[in-house]
Structures are given as C-alpha cells and as structure tokens.
Amino acid sequence: MKELVEKLCSDACAGRAAGSPGGARARSIVFEALASAGLEPIEQHVPAFGGANVLASLRGDTDRWIIVAAHYDHLGRHGRQTFHGADDNAAAVAILVEVASALVHRRQAGRTVLFAAFDGEEPPHFLSEAMGSEHFVRHPTVELDHVDLMICMDLVGHAVGPEGMPDAVRQSLFALGAERSEGTAALVDAIVEPGVFVRRVDAEVIPPLSDYWPFWRRGVPPKAACAVRPRTGATIGGALGVGAGLGI
Numbered sequence: 001m002k003e004l005v006e007k008l009c010s011d012a013c014a015g016r017a018a019g020s021p022g023g024a025r026a027r028s029i030v031f032e033a034l035a036s037a038g039l040e041p042i043e044q045h046v047p048a049f050g051g052a053n054v055l056a057s058l059r060g061d062t063d064r065w066i067i068v069a070a071h072y073d074h075l076g077r078h079g080r081q082t083f084h085g086a087d088d089n090a091a092a093v094a095i096l097v098e099v100a101s102a103l104v105h106r107r108q109a110g111r112t113v114l115f116a117a118f119d120g121e122e123p124p125h126f127l128s129e130a131m132g133s134e135h136f137v138r139h140p141t142v143e144l145d146h147v148d149l150m151i152c153m154d155l156v157g158h159a160v161g162p163e164g165m166p167d168a169v170r171q172s173l174f175a176l177g178a179e180r181s182e183g184t185a186a187l188v189d190a191i192v193e194p195g196v197f198v199r200r201v202d203a204e205v206i207p208p209l210s211d212y213w214p215f216w217r218r219g220v221p222p223k224a225a226c227a228v229r230p231r232t233g234a235t236i237g238g239a240l241g242v243g244a245g246l247g248i
Contacts, residue, residue, distance in 0.1 A: 001091075001094040001095070001097075001098055002094075004029070004033055004090070004093070004094045004097060005086055005090045005091055005093075005094050005157075007029050008026050008029060008030075008072065008085075008086075008090040008093060008094075009084040009085065009086050009090055011082070012025050013025050013026045013029070013084075014076060014077055014082060015074050015075055015076035015077050015082045015083045015084060015085060016072060016073050016074040016076065016085060016090075017073065017074065017075065017076025017077070017122075018046075018049045018051045018073040018119050018120040018121075018122065018125060018132075019049035019050040019051045019120075020076055022076060022077075023051055023073055023076070023119065024051075026072055026073070027043070027051070027052055027054060027072065027117075027119065030054045030072050030093060030097075030117045031043070031054050033097045034054065034056045034097060034100060034115065034117075037097055037100045037101035037104055038100075038101065038104035038105070039056035039057070039058060039100055039104065039115065040056060041054050041055060041056040042054075042055050042056070043055075044132075044135070044136065044139070044141065046119055046120055046130075046132045046135045047135075048120065048125070048129070048130035048135065049119075049120055049125060049130055051073070051119035051120050051132065052119055052132075053116060053117065053118050053119055053132045053133075053135070053136055054072070054116075054117040054119075055114060055115070055116050055117075055136075055141060056100065056114070056115045057112060057113065057114045057115070057142075058100070058103055058104060058107065058112065058113045058115070059112050060107075060109065060110045060111045060112040060113065061109045061110070062110070062111055062112065063112070063146055064111045064112070064146055064147075064148050065111055065112050065113070065114055065142050065146050065147045065148065066111050066112075066113050066114070066147070066148060066149045066150075066151065067113075067114045067116055067142075067147055067149070067150040067151065067215070067220075068096060068099060068100075068113060068114070068115050068116070068151045068153075069096070069115075069116040069117070069118055069133070069150065069151065069152050069153070069211055069212075070089055070092035070093050070095065070096045070116075070117060070118070070152070070153045070154065070211075071089050071092075071093075071117070071118040071119065071120075071121035071122070071132065071133070071154065071210070071211055072089065072090075072093045072117045072118070072119065073089075073118075073119050073120055073121055073122050073132075074088060074089065074090075074122055075122055075123070086157055087155055087156075087157035087158045088122075088154070088155055088157075089121070089153075089154055089155065089156075090157070091156050091157030092153035092154055092155070092156045092157070093117055095153055095156060096115055096117060096153065099115075100113075100115045111148065112142075114141070114142060116133075116136065118131070118132040118133045118136065118211050119132035120132040120135075121133065121154075121210060121211055127208060127213060131211065131214065132211075133211035133212075133213075133214045133215070134214045136214070137214045137215060137218055137220075144215075144218055144219075144220055147215075147220050148181065148221065149181055149184065149220075149221050149222075149223060150212055150215040150216075150220050150221065150222045150223070151222075151223050151224075151225065152210050152211050152212040152215075152222060152223070152224045152225070153224075153225045153226070154209060154210040154211070154224065154225075154226050155209075155226040156173070156225060156226060159171070160172045168197055171195055171196050171197050172196075172197050172199050173196050173197065173198050173199065173225055173226075174199050174200075174201050174224075174225070174226050175188050175198055175199065175200050175201065175223055175224070175225055176200075176201050176202070176203045176205075176206075176209070176212075176222075176223065176224040176225075176226070177202075177203035177212065177216070177221070177222040177223045177224055178200050178223050179200065179202060179203070180203060180216075180221040180222060180223075181221030181223075184221070184223065185200060188200055188223075203216070203222065203224070209224060209226065210224055210226075212224045
C-alpha cells in the first residue's frame with residue numbers, strides 16, 4: 001500500500017490534476033495496480049476535462065451490485081507548489097486496490113463488486129456535472145437500479161484530532177450514510193477491527209463530501225468512509241473489516 005501511495009504522490013504525477021499529464025500518469029498507475037490485483041480494468045472517458053474513470057468488476061453469483069469507489073485525482077500544481085494528496089486521496093485508492101486483491105483471492109458467493117477509481121472529484125469539478133462520478137451515473141456500466149450500495153472512501157489517511165487525544169478519538173473511521181439502506185447500520189455497528197473505531201454518522205449531518213453525492217441523488221444507498229489514522233495496518237484492517245461486514 002505504501003508503495004502505491006508513494007507512486008501516486010510522486011513528482012511524475014505532479015499532484016494528479018484531472019485532465020493533466022500527471023493525472024494521466026496516475027491513471028495508468030491505478031490501472032496497472034488493479035490489473036496486478038487480478039482484475040481486468042477498463043477506462044471510461046470523461047469528456048468534460050479529458051480524463052477517465054478506471055473501472056474493474058469482480059463477478060458474483062447474482063446480478064445485484066456493490067460499488068466500492070475512491071477518486072484518484074488531486075489538486076495538481078499551483079505556481080511552484082505541488083499538492084501531492086497522500087490523504088486526499090491516494091490512501092483511499094491504495095485501500096481500494098488492497099480490498100480488490102483480497103476479494104479476488106478469497107472470493108465467496110455474493111454480489112458482483114464494481115471497483116471504481118473516479119477522476120475529477122476535486123475543484124473546479126467538485127459537485128458539478130463534470131465530476132467523473134457524475135459522468136458515471138449518467139453513463140453507467142451497470143444498471144443503477146441493480147446497485148444495492150455504493151461505498152465511497154475519501155480522506156482516510158489522517159488521524160482525527162491532535163496528538164495526545166485518546167486512541168478512541170484519533171483512530172475513528174466515520175461511516176456516513178449507513179442508515180440509508182436496510183440492515184447496513186447493524187452490519188457497520190458489528191464491525192470489530194483492532195486499531196480502528198467505526199462510527200456511524202447520518203449522511204445529512206454535513207454537506208456532501210465526495211463521489212457518493214451523484215449516487216445518493218439518484219436513489220442508490222451510499223456509505224462514505226473517511227478519517228482514519230495513517231498507520232497502514234489500521235487502514236487495511238478497517239477497510240477489509242467494512243467490506244467483510246457488508247458482505248462483499
């Protein structure tokens with residue numbers, strides 16, 4: 001995971017701005033990582049800014065779907081400063097690939113999973129029709145009424161609160177929207193993972209934060225996971241725990 005985060009935060013990716021050469025380099029890294037995990041990724045062109053989503057599916061034994069997503073773009077370069085975006089959102093992309101690899105190697109019967117690395121989440125595209133996730137819901141590769149849950153990971157590479165706060169605070173992972181689909185809240189509450197405290201938050205408590213918004217607007221139950229400490233083990237464990245708990 002650390003290696004993938006470092007690649008996405010390299011000078012070659014130059015902050016991964018959507019539609020930039022650095023963004024294209026990041027896209028190729030994500031594509032290669034999902035292929036190495038045992039999937040067959042494809043690119044979905046996003047014409048608004050000349051970028052692309054990276055999509056890969058893992059077939060289950062039913063035509064019901066769960067989407068697991070994280071955006072891979074960031075702010076790019078502004079003047080002499082490069083915004084590398086380890087927390088936003090290279091860490092979540094690394095989790096996405098790690099979960100994909102784990103499910104490929106220990107897949108059991110269940111829903112089909114679509115892994116989606118979205119482009120164009122950051123400003124100036126944020127919450128606009130140009131977002132890669134917005135383009136996806138307008139041109140879905142799977143019928144949206146067959147999607148039972150959309151899991152969106154964003155800002156998962158940082159601890160909550162300043163140093164010195166209790167672990168129960170700093171190791172929090174906030175799960176927004178679990179109350180939006182039947183039974184999901186109970187599944188989230190049942191997750192027990194060392195080093196991570198999963199806390200449910202109503203999705204309407206705060207304004208829309210990420211790529212779950214286009215899905216939510218169209219009636220797809222969302223769950224957004226954000227804010228966990230930057231220790232790799234806890235991040236992997238939390239993500240895999242959430243995935244296992246939700247039956248994917």
